[in-house]
Amino acid sequence: MKFSQGVNMRLIVSSLLCAGILACAFLFFTQANSSRTPLSQLLLQAQTLSPQIQGRIAMGDTRLANVKVTRTLSIGEQHFVSQAITDEQGQFSFAALTSDEPLLGRSTDRLWQDISLYYQGQQYVLWYTAIDHEMDNFVVQETLSQLDCNLLWGEDEFSINDKRRLGLPVNVYSICDLAPEQVQKKPLI
Numbered sequence: 441m442k443f444s445q446g447v448n449m450r451l452i453v454s455s456l457l458c459a460g461i462l463a464c465a466f467l468f469f470t471q472a473n474s475s476r477t478p479l480s481q482l483l484l485q486a487q488t489l490s491p492q493i494q495g496r497i498a499m500g501d502t503r504l505a506n507v508k509v510t511r512t513l514s515i516g517e518q519h520f521v522s523q524a525i526t527d528e529q530g531q532f533s534f535a536a537l538t539s540d541e542p543l544l545g546r547s548t549d550r551l552w553q554d555i556s557l558y559y560q561g562q563q564y565v566l567w568y569t570a571i572d573h574e575m576d577n578f579v580v581q582e583t584l585s586q587l588d589c590n591l592l593w594g595e596d597e598f599s600i601n602d603k604r605r606l607g608l609p610v611n612v613y614s615i616c617d618l619a620p621e622q623v624q625k626k627p628l629i
Contacts, residue, residue, distance in 0.1 A: 488577045489513050489520060490553060493534040495566065495587030495616065497557070503530030504591075507557055509566070513537065514552045564591050569612040576610050578602075589616040
């Protein structure tokens with residue numbers, strides 16, 4: 441009886457595997473022979489380059505109004521630059537940035553993200569990191585939604601962890617206070 445149960449289980453698993461392979465082959469060939477977008481192109485569309493960003497800029501206890509903040513995203517030979525101006529409370533924001541076009545560069549290229557500003561002739565780096573793949577944007581999304589930056593603070597290195605990807609943190613250099621519980625401050629050497 442145990443022998444027949446084992447055979448039945450193998451038949452069920454084999455049948456499910458074959459059905460999955462046939463379904464994938466069907467989708468591949470029907471998309472390849474139609475005017476619809478092939479599956480490979482669908483996977484490349486609407487790539488998140490940067491999640492929405494919100495933050496506040498201060499120098500000591502003074503919130504800085506009318507300061508231009510620049511977000512630069514670079515991958516391969518492509519550069520995406522956008523700017524925001526702080527309001528009376530020192531608040532700034534950037535909309536999420538996505539790309540429907542395949543990105544130029546090799547598949548091993550990282551997406552570099554720099555958020556910085558010039559104030560009184562000096563450059564301040566609010567956020568600097570390299571994103572290995574789109575999932576990293578989801579890891580840093582919460583942190584980028586609440587940047588609290590003070591130009592008097594020194595730059596620190598932080599590791600942002602994600603419980604879905606233990607051991608694969610996103611490293612960030614910043615003068616901002618990155619408060620969420622999944623962020624760990626690393627000592628600069």
